[in-house]
Amino acid sequence: MELVEERPYRFRIEPRGGMRVPGVVFASRALLADAEESLKQVVNVATLPGIVAASYAMPDIHWGYGFPIGGVAATDVDHGGVVSPGGVGFDISCGVRLLAADTDRRALEPALPAVMDGLDRAIPRGAGPGGVWHLTGPGQLERILQGGSRYAVEQGYGEERDLMRCEDGGAVADADVTRVSERARERGSGQVGSLGSANHFLEVQQVAEVYDETVAAAFGIAAGQVCVMIHCGSRGLGHQICTDHVRAMDRAMTRYGITVPDRQLACTPVHSPEGRAYLGAMAAAANYGRANRQLLSDAARRVFRSAAGTRLSLVYDVSHNLAKAETHTVAGRRRRLCVHRKGATRAFPPGHPDLPEDLREFGQPVLIPGTMGTASYVLTGVPGGDAFFSTCHGAGRVMSRHQAARAVTGTELRARLEAGGIAVRPRSLRGLSEETPEAYKDVGEVVAASESAGLCRTVARLVPLGVLKG
DNA sequence: ATGTGC
Secondary structure (H helix, E strand, O other), rough: OOOEEEOOOOOEEEOOOOOOOOOEOOOOHHHHHHOOOHHHHHHOOOOOOOOEEEEEEEEEEEEOOOEEEEEEEEEHHHHOOOEEHHHHHOOOEEEEEEEEEEHHHHHHHHHHHHHHHHHHHHHHOOOOOOOOOOOOHHHHHHHHHHHHHHHEEEEEOHHHHHHHHHHHHOOOOOOOOOHHHHHHHHHHEEEEEEOOOOOOOOEEEEEEEEHHHHHHHHHHOOOOOOEEEEHHHHHHHHHHHHHHHHHHHHHHHHHHOOOOHHHHHHHOOOOOHHHHHHHHHHHHHHHHHHHHHHHHHHHHHHHHHHHHHEEEEEEEEEEEEEEEEEEEEEEEEEEEEEEEEEOOOEEEEOOOOOOOOOOOOOOEEEEEOOOOOEEEEEEEEOOOOOHHHHEEOOOOEEOOOOHHHHHHHHHHHHHHHHEEEEEEEEOOOOOHOOOEEOOOEEEEEEEHHHOOOOOOEEEEEEEEEEEEOO
């Protein structure tokens, strides 16, 4: 793959063959070692009908289904632009939520074991069914799919203020529950309010370092403060929706005269029946993922209140796997776009009208979940942000699950983390070993490259005190 | 990511 370094941390792949736009990759050379397969995916995405500006990749790019993880692609909906489920990923609306406690690490210390034991009991996790809500009637899942976090708050699982700190106010209005298959509903109905497995987690963290005092203060965080970070998505429901709609688009594509270099890029125009159906179902999954994080926040709040007398207030909730209707200026013209972000986080700049009023002058909080036992980051959007105001989403794997499990046993890893002062409550020791830090890139490098590329600014680094995993 | 395979 021919990468031209346009400037430090920004590489370009010139359009050729079926590419309609160039590829643009934000990274260091070091982060792109072994990226050959995922760079090919950047090139493939550049062939999609209606794509504008470039096929972008963030510094945490790695191989994914069709699109690379860490990919951003926008299509012009008024000029045949397509939507592709592979550009969102199987875990629709996977994202991160950060809550700030009204206490610091030292004050929490004596209560930490009780907090961890309480969370261990209160937070459903791991593969398969189980969630904090047991649905009572047939209409309840539909209300979750329509109402997202807003519905959870209406039912008493949160505060009205939470919704101000959620992307889209906690729910999007364009969910179409009729496009969510019976099978997806079945899978989703038993998992409402659950973490899932793999890289999903709930961590008790402390703010280890603040890089921008003013912005951190506006976000409600300070050095030493205890926080709770929740990383999870839409579980089996989102997975089934992706499966269903990839299949439908794969069958329909030729009717629209669309050919793609990889079947995993199955897509149809945004304004086709199949495109609208996917976007309606995707929005329902997005609301499900948000309700999921809202319910887990409420469960965590109850534990902190009873075990430590501590309150948790929401900093922000943002997804890194979504396609969204956004208007951007491209080549001097305002265009209505379908922006796919897959393993990439929206990072609106200061002054953006969609930000809550009290955060508007500081930019959007961007939440980066780190590898277990290392660090997580809070970033903020910056003026002139490239790639339709997007940045990285996390570390990115370098080792397969199998390799990781061979490198360390769960028991060894737990002992290592505990020796480092991190309490661990795993559901499965095998699952824990698959998430060993050496299986991932250094998230600090990813964040530094994102900032150097001009995609965001680093606000704070958080380190874990306790980890709950699936 | 995922009732960890079609």
